[in-house]
Amino acid sequence: MILLQSPSRFLLQILQDRVLSPDKGVDLDCHSVEFDDVRYHIQVKSLISVLLQMTSLVVVIELRIGLQFSMRNPHVVVLSVSLPIPPPEAIFFDGLPFGAIEAIKAAYGAVAQILDPPKDGYNLTMKLNLSKLPSDEEQRQALLVKIASVREVVLGAPLRFVLKNLATKTVAPEMDQLIALVHRPKESFFLLPQQAEKVTVVYPMRFQDSTDIVLATSFLQELIESRRTAGLNNAPSCMWSPSPPLELKGAPAQALTANAGFVTFVIFPRHVEGKKLDRTVWSLLTFHAYVSYHVKCSEGFMHTRMRRRVESLIQALDRAKPESEKSKKLVSGKSFKRLSLNEARSNSNS
Amino acid sequence: MDAASRPAVVIDNGTGYTKIGFAGNVEPSFVIPSVVAVNESFLNQSEGRSMGNYIAQYNAGIMADLDFFIGEEAVSQSRASGIYNLSYPIQHSKVTNWDTMEKFWQQCIYNYLSCDPEDHYFLLTESPITSPEDREYMGEIMFETFNVPGMYIALQPVLALSAGCSTPKPQMTGVVVDIGDGATHVVPVVDGYIIGSSIKSFPISGSDITQFVLQLLRERGELIPPEDSFEIARKVKEMYCYNSSSIVKEYNKYDKKPEKYIKQWTGVKPMTGVPFSFDIGYERFLGPEVFFHPEIYVDDFRTPLPDVIDMCVQSAPIDTRRGLYKNVVLSGGSTMFKGFQKRLQTDLKKIVDDRIAASNARLGGDVISHPVEVNVVSHPVQRFAVWFGGSVVSSLPEFHESCHTKEDYDEYGASICRTSPIFKGMY
Numbered sequence: 074m075i076l077l078q079s080p081s082r083f084l085l086q087i088l089q090d091r092v093l094s095p096d097k098g099v100d101l102d103c104h105s106v107e108f109d110d111v112r113y114h115i116q117v118k119s120l121i122s123v124l125l126q127m128t129s130l131v132v133v134i135e136l137r138i139g140l141q142f143s144m145r146n147p148h149v150v151v152l153s154v155s156l157p158i159p160p161p162e163a164i165f166f167d168g169l170p171f172g173a174i175e176a177i178k179a180a181y182g183a184v185a186q187i188l189d190p191p192k193d194g195y196n197l198t199m200k201l202n203l204s205k206l207p208s209d210e211e212q213r214q215a216l217l218v219k220i221a222s223v224r225e226v227v228l229g230a231p232l233r234f235v236l237k238n239l240a241t242k243t244v245a246p247e248m249d250q251l252i253a254l255v256h257r258p259k260e261s262f263f264l265l266p267q268q269a270e271k272v273t274v275v276y277p278m279r280f281q282d283s284t285d286i287v288l289a290t291s292f293l294q295e296l297i298e299s300r301r302t303a304g305l306n307n308a309p310s311c312m313w314s315p316s317p318p319l320e321l322k323g324a325p326a327q328a329l330t331a332n333a334g335f336v337t338f339v340i341f342p343r344h345v346e347g348k349k350l351d352r353t354v355w356s357l358l359t360f361h362a363y364v365s366y367h368v369k370c371s372e373g374f375m376h377t378r379m380r381r382r383v384e385s386l387i388q389a390l391d392r393a394k395p396e397s398e399k400s401k402k403l404v405s406g407k408s409f410k411r412l413s414l415n416e417a418r419s420n421s422n423s
Numbered sequence: 424m425d426a427a428s429r430p431a432v433v434i435d436n437g438t439g440y441t442k443i444g445f446a447g448n449v450e451p452s453f454v455i456p457s458v459v460a461v462n463e464s465f466l467n468q469s470e471g472r473s474m475g476n477y478i479a480q481y482n483a484g485i486m487a488d489l490d491f492f493i494g495e496e497a498v499s500q501s502r503a504s505g506i507y508n509l510s511y512p513i514q515h516s517k518v519t520n521w522d523t524m525e526k527f528w529q530q531c532i533y534n535y536l537s538c539d540p541e542d543h544y545f546l547l548t549e550s551p552i553t554s555p556e557d558r559e560y561m562g563e564i565m566f567e568t569f570n571v572p573g574m575y576i577a578l579q580p581v582l583a584l585s586a587g588c589s590t591p592k593p594q595m596t597g598v599v600v601d602i603g604d605g606a607t608h609v610v611p612v613v614d615g616y617i618i619g620s621s622i623k624s625f626p627i628s629g630s631d632i633t634q635f636v637l638q639l640l641r642e643r644g645e646l647i648p649p650e651d652s653f654e655i656a657r658k659v660k661e662m663y664c665y666n667s668s669s670i671v672k673e674y675n676k677y678d679k680k681p682e683k684y685i686k687q688w689t690g691v692k693p694m695t696g697v698p699f700s701f702d703i704g705y706e707r708f709l710g711p712e713v714f715f716h717p718e719i720y721v722d723d724f725r726t727p728l729p730d731v732i733d734m735c736v737q738s739a740p741i742d743t744r745r746g747l748y749k750n751v752v753l754s755g756g757s758t759m760f761k762g763f764q765k766r767l768q769t770d771l772k773k774i775v776d777d778r779i780a781a782s783n784a785r786l787g788g789d790v791i792s793h794p795v796e797v798n799v800v801s802h803p804v805q806r807f808a809v810w811f812g813g814s815v816v817s818s819l820p821e822f823h824e825s826c827h828t829k830e831d832y833d834e835y836g837a838s839i840c841r842t843s844p845i846f847k848g849m850y
Binding site for chain 2: 074075077078081082083086102103104105106107108109110281282285362365366369370372373374376377380
């Protein structure tokens with residue numbers, strides 16, 4: 074896996090299970106947390122528990138109405154999403170990024186119904202009616218994947234709006250200055266859509282661990298370097314600098330502290346044509362997570378090599394053992410003891 | 424928001440399946456086979472990666488150290504193409520290949536849970552036979568590679584006991600009978616502590632039952648496609664096998680009413696697409712019978728599981744034995760056979776009662792000893808008991824204080840993982 078996947082496997086699996094066996098009237102109440110503090114809570118209340126809640130309150134006639142209503146209930150899944158806490162410079166409207174509600178409506182249509190106000194502690198609560206899914210197998214699967222990528226739809230809404238304008242080469246009147254978009258808790262990245270034919274995206278890169286900072290810095294420098302190779306002429310041009318680039322003049326000071334430098338991408342209309350738009354939105358949105366993932370992967374790769382090196386050194390030490398000891402080990406056949414350096418030295422002395 | 428306020432990640436690495444999920448949930452989010460398909464081509468690569476090498480790899484469209492799959496995908500990928508080698512990092516509940524184990528965790532975290540390991544505490548599990556060195560390795564990988572803020576390595580049997588903590592009468596004393604895919608252990612736990620010297624193991628586990636079912640099917644001459652035979656036998660085992668109270672009765676039942684008891688299996692051969700079908704007969708009850716009569720499957724081990732449990736309790740300190748008999752807890756997928764709990768209960772009870780009767784007879788009626796209560800407990804989450812226990816434990820408020828933390832690791836090194844952090848200051 075080189076790129077992070079957009080649909081959440083967790084949501085997709087639950088939704089698929091629900092669609093395949095909707096009659097399994099099992100209550101479901103699951104939480105999950107994704108990178109950058111995106112939380113999901115998915116709930117299904119089956120017939121029985123809804124009825125139990127109702128019987129305590131309503132009279133018989135109303136119970137019948139309740140029954141009809143709750144008969145459909147196993148198809149209804151309530152999905153709540155909580156987003157990272159936005160930094161002061163990024164603007165949220167009613168707890169959601171700009172244009173999120175429209176994006177949800179456009180993406181899910183009749184299947185999802187936004188509940189207002191959302192569940193306590195969450196930014197968005199949707200009621201998904203699985204009986205309204207398209208009957209065609211392929212379309213249904215596509216829509217389920219889309220629901221599972223709710224993160225991309227909601228958090229990516231403003232970015233998508235800007236990039237869509239870029240594709241049609243227009244500048245929306247209110248969107249001409251520096252825009253801060255949240256991508257991590259209390260951290261944002263910046264968009265500069267001043268010109269009609271390009272959008273500049275700037276990421277201040279921050280890491281917690283000192284090893285990570287070093288690895289990420291060299292990773293980013295390599296990234297710039299490899300962008301120059303012949304095969305990648307059409308990729309967005311990118312730059313890395315240890316200090317804030319000039320484009321970020323107007324940004325608040327606390328947003329400009331970064332310990333692994335600043336990365337700038339310049340996106341041209343050819344990068345957001347047609348189907349490329351979705352992928353570009355997702356890649357830009359998760360750039361930090363992508364770098365952090367690859368830093369971890371390279372650490373893992375280094376460990377693999379270190380382990381292999383230690384093994385080869387131990388083999389070399391084993392070969393250096395005197396003949397008598399080797400044969401002794403063969404007879405017992407049970408020696409798990411690894412030779413330490415000191416012991417090896419004393420052995421060679423004796 | 425700091426890591427302690429987010430739910431912890433609970434990963435239970437079993438020999439057959441790995442259970443992954445977040446603390447506070449009732450079920451693991453993912454249950455995937457513990458297998459990695461690795462592309463070994465990057466091993467032969469020359470020392471010191473030069474730029475040219477990178478471009479060659481890039482042009483070939485691979486990033487060889489990232490070119491691997493885990494779980495179901497690994498199995499299907501290795502079937503589809505020849506460049507992947509399947510590697511099972513855990514064998515007989517012991518990690519044998521740390522390289523692939525690290526890769527496995529990496530995918531669990533980033534691909535399946537898609538969470539940031541720096542944001543969460545981790546709870547990992549180990550079997551009672553894990554060595555301190557293995558624990559150090561585990562800590563090293565978690566802290567060095569993934570930078571987790573804190574980690575706790577819990578013992579599987581203790582977690583299986585804590586899974587019962589959600590019941591009205593929580594008990595931390597009991598014998599855990601853990602039958603997984605790769606290993607079977609009988610572990611006595613007293614007040615949450617394992618009595619290490621009394622741990623008994625039983626050489627038959629889930630995969631052996633599968634093997635035995637397959638053997639029975641083959642001996643009868645059923646036509647099973649060889650490339651898929653193990654998979655089919657596993658499904659037969661999971662769907663149709665059960666424990667009977669007596670084999671003789673069961674044989675009679677089958678002979679009198681074959682149409683009621685003998686099941687049909689239909690499928691399609693994966694290679695040719697030709698449909699096939701075969702009968703499932705006596706193996707339905709003979710498979711799980713191996714636990715009670717191991718001699719029908721292996722030659723060199725003849726002690727039935729109830730006797731092993733009894734030996735285990737008898738070797739424990741005398742003041743704990745009543746408590747242990749009272750709470751025999753089942754855990755692991757292979758205890759899910761219908762009737763398994765009932766059968767174990769009857770057999771174990773019989774052994775204990777016989778012993779008491781013998782001792783009463785020997786004392787000649789002067790002293791009558793109290794009858795010993797024997798309870799084999801099964802609970803609804805038995806299949807994921809260990810994971811569920813982990814989920815319960817890691818949602819306790821004390822959990823975060825009892826973890827090995829990153830600061831401790833940076834200060835003292837991997838040796839902190841040798842002991843439980845609950846006994847802080849003892850290392």
